[in-house]
Amino acid sequence: HNIKLYSDLSPYCFGSQTPVRNETPGFNVWVFIYEKGYQSTDTAVxxxxxxxxGVxxxxxxxxxxxxxVADYVFPPQGDSSFVVMTNYIITEGQAMGKCPEVRLFCPSLLFPFLLRHMTGICVNTTKTCEVLAWCPVENDHNIPDPPLLMSAENYxxxxxxxxxxxxxxxxxSNLVEGVDANFIRTCLYDPVTxxxxxIFRLGDIVKLxxxxxxxxARVGGxxxxxxxxTCNLDLDITHCKxxxxxxxxxxxxYxxxxxxxxMEDKIQKRTLLKVFGIRLDIIVQSLARKFDIIPTLTAIGSGVGIFGVATVVCDLVLLYLLPKREYYKNMKFKYTDGGHQESLDLDRSSYYNLEANTRRVEDTVQSNVSL
Structure with a gap:
């Protein structure tokens, strides 16, 4: 009886099963948690x-x-893009007329793009070309160093x-809770404190x-x-900062x-400034998220459906396209002596036979215990 009992129980006690891994829950968690698949999105106006x-x-x-401010900010209207002058070359008292070019050679051939009209005459005293322009012409060869407006660092x-x-x-608004008139009067932006x-110090903006x-400041930039x-509107609105x-x-x-x-003595004149400055472009990026049932259901359906397609595609690739497809066929299917191919999965009759064998073993165990 003991030998028969052992032989009947061994297939069930010492058998093994290969677990089937299902990645669908993990994928859905990734879509929901990391990609915020349960929320709809909006961008801001x-x-x-x-x-x-500063002075x-x-x-x-x-x-x-x-x-x-009226002298060193261009334009002065307070736009989201503007220039703060930090250095300059000034040419005062210019009037329209004919005068010699400041370069040490005639640039008519080498520099045809100059915004001056060449008269075709060379001035012997300066060995340069005569031009029709705002005179005296600008000499921008030497940029002031150090910058003339180094004090702009503290604007x-x-x-x-x-x-x-x-x-x-x-x-x-960026004037969020706690950022009131008293706070603004004494604060200065710091990424930590x-x-x-x-309120931002220009020198800190450049450094950061x-x-x-x-x-x-010398040549501009x-x-x-x-x-x-970036706001999660499922949380309290005060978290949107x-x-x-x-x-x-x-x-x-730059x-x-x-x-x-x-006008001076009925003659139109001008003061020309070549401005070197820091151009500031203020760019607003925004993304708000909030729970929505439609993207939630869409994410669930996509997460489940993609693995149904993946199973079919993987089977096609493994069984028909790869060089070792015969090996994968042998792993997926088994063959009987008659040469017919049958699936390793248990059919309905096999399942009932297994259940009957299990009951028979249980009856044998109970009879041995009673003996």
């Missing part, structure tokens, strides 16, 4: 207002001058940004973007100040010319 503050001082050849920039997520009907302060202020609004980052737009080098016209 944004407006930006800026205001610079600059220069002393060029004994001529003292004070520069305020401050105030930013007011308002956004609206139209789908969710949510409006926010004051990350929500809307990776530039050297003295280098960029462009910096992007990015305001990022801006994050400021700073990026160098390109290598250093300038343009600006003229101030006036």
């Amino acid at each position: 944004s407006s930006v207002f800026t205001k610079m503050k 600059g001082y220069t002393n060029v050849n004994g001529q003292e001058r004070v520069w305020d 401050t920039l105030f930013i007011k940004n308002s956004i609206t997520f139209p789908i969710f009907d949510v409006t926010r 004051d990350p929500l302060c809307p 973007s990776g530039f050297s202020f003295e280098v960029i 462009a910096i992007a100040l990015v305001i990022d609004w 801006p994050k400021y980052t700073f990026h160098a737009r390109a290598s250093v080098g 300038n343009f010319r600006f003229a101030k016209h006036y």
Whole structure:
């Protein structure tokens, strides 16, 4: 009896099963948690207002001058993109007329793109070409070093940004809870201690973007100040706050010319400024998410359906396309002596035979116990 009992039980006690791994739950969790598959999204409509503050001082050849916001910000309207002048080359008292070029050679052939009209006459005293232009012509060969407006490092920039997520009907401002008039009066942006302060020191902006202020102030450059609004509206609205980052737009080098016209002795004259400055582009990025039943059901259906397709595709590739397809066929199917192919999966009759064998073993065990 003991030998028969052992032989009857051994297939069930010492048998093994190969578990089938199902990755669908893991994929659905990834879609739901990481990709926020249960939420709908919206981007914001944004407006930006800026205001610079600070006073600059220069002393060029004994001529003292004070520069305020109206002098060094272009344009002065407070747009989201503007230039702060940090260095310049000034040519005063220009009037329309004929005068010699400042270069040490006639540039008519080498520099045909110059915005001056060549008269075709060479001036012997200067050994240069005569031009019809605003005279005296500008000499921009020598850029002032150090920059004339190094004091711009301590200018401050105030930013007011308002956004609206139209789908969710949510409006926010960078003057969030706790950022009131008293706080603004004393704060200065710092990524660690004051990350929500809307007042920025120009020198800090340059430093956080990776530039050297003295280098960029001398020849100019462009910096992007990015305001990022990434909000989960399933949480309290107070968690929707801006994050400021700073990026160098390109290598250093940015300038343009600006003229101030006036009349003197009934002659139109101008003062020409070649301005080197820091161009600031304020860019607003936004993405809001909130629970929505439609994307939730869509994510569930996609997660389940993609594995149904994957099973079919994998079978086709393994059984018909790969060089070792015969090996995979042998692993997936078994053959009887008659050569007929049958699936390893249990059919309905095999299942009932297995159940009957299991009951027979249980009866044998009970009879042995009773003996």
